[in-house]
Amino acid sequence: MRVLGWLAAAGTLPYLTLKLTWLSGGTAGMTDPALLAEPAIVVGNAVTFAMDLVVIVLALALTHRWGDRLPVWLVLLPMWVGTGFLVPMAISIMPAITVETLTGGARSVAFEPWLQPLVYGGFAWQGVFLCVAFGAHAARRWSGLVTAVEPPAPGLVPFLRVVTAGGCVMAGASALLHLVVGLTAGSAVALGVEAVNAALAIAGAAGVAALVRTRPVSRWAAVAAAWTGSAAMFAWGLYTVTVGMTTTALGGGSDAAAGGAQLTGLLGGFALAVAGMLALVGAGESRSA
Incomplete structure (x- = not known):
């Protein structure tokens, strides 16, 4: 178990080294060094540097006994957001960047060609080992809650249905818009990335719906789908909306479909996460009543 934590932490080294270089005045990997002086970029680099430090702490917490003593929210919240960022990087973004690098496809005007494969390769590495470590941690710590098939407490049912329905509608809209963007x-590379985004949105909605119905074929599969799908929608929606509000070259621009896909994903991911949590915790309260 502990080796998983250290392997996940090792995946942060390329990104941390690069960010520290930029924050210290270096310009490695940049084709437009002046961009690093923009206030929004400086703040963004500092924030993302701190976020990757959190990944190290989280990876060690998941694989050491002292992590079991941490409050549940202190483990679940950063892990949920981290899952949302890292899983798409591992299964779609990194493969897409690899294909484009090998074929000489579209490249960022802001970065040297070697930078994105290095950075996203590190993210993909983190995602694999961090998610495996979290799966083992969750199985040890919360297996009883996940496997218990009980209806939610009666008082939660009306609210749970409304939140689930809203989340599923937003997820469906996000999936459709992602496909529109891809098509x-x-x-073909962009279509592949957007198809994965759409699939994650549908998986999140299906997982939560299965949990709410309390009759999933596999409880763990439903939780994994709900967790990963809602996290991906929320994390990338929040990131894209935040970056889109900047006026830097990295903020770029997006058409209505792309913006709509991320905004509905942000809202749907949050709603599905709330519904999934209530379905699990509410069932536990019903069982203990």
Whole structure:
């Protein structure tokens, strides 16, 4: 178990080294060094540097006994957001960047060609080992809660149905818009990335719906789908909306479909996470009543 934590932590080294270089005045990997002086970029680099430090702490907490003593929210919240960022990087973004690098496809005007494969390769590495470590931690710590098939407490049912329905509608809209973006991008690589985004949104909605119905074929599979799908929608929706509000070159621009996909994903991911949590915790309260 402990080796998983250290392996996940090792995946942060390329990103941390790069961010520390930039924050110290270096310009490695940049084709437009002046961009690093923009206030929004400086703040963004500091925040993302701190976020990767959190990954190290989280990876060690998941694989050492002292992590079992941490409050539940202190483990679940950063892990949920981290899952949302890292899983898409591992299964779609990193493969897409690899294909584009090997074929000489579209490249960022802000970065040297080697930078994105290095950074996203580190993210993919983190995602694999962090998620495996979290799965083992969750199985040891919360297996009883996950496997218990009980209806939620009666008082929660009306609210739970409304939140679930809203989350599923937003997830469906996000999935549809992602497919629209992919189909109109004119690139098979972009279509592949957007198809994965759509699949994650549908998986999140299906997982939560299964948990709410309390009759999933596999309780663990339903939880994994709900967790990963809602996290991906929320994390990337929040990131994209935040970056879109900046005026830097990295903020870029997006069409209505792309913006709508991320905004509905942000709202749907949050709603599905709330519904999934209530379905699990509410069932526990019903069982203990």
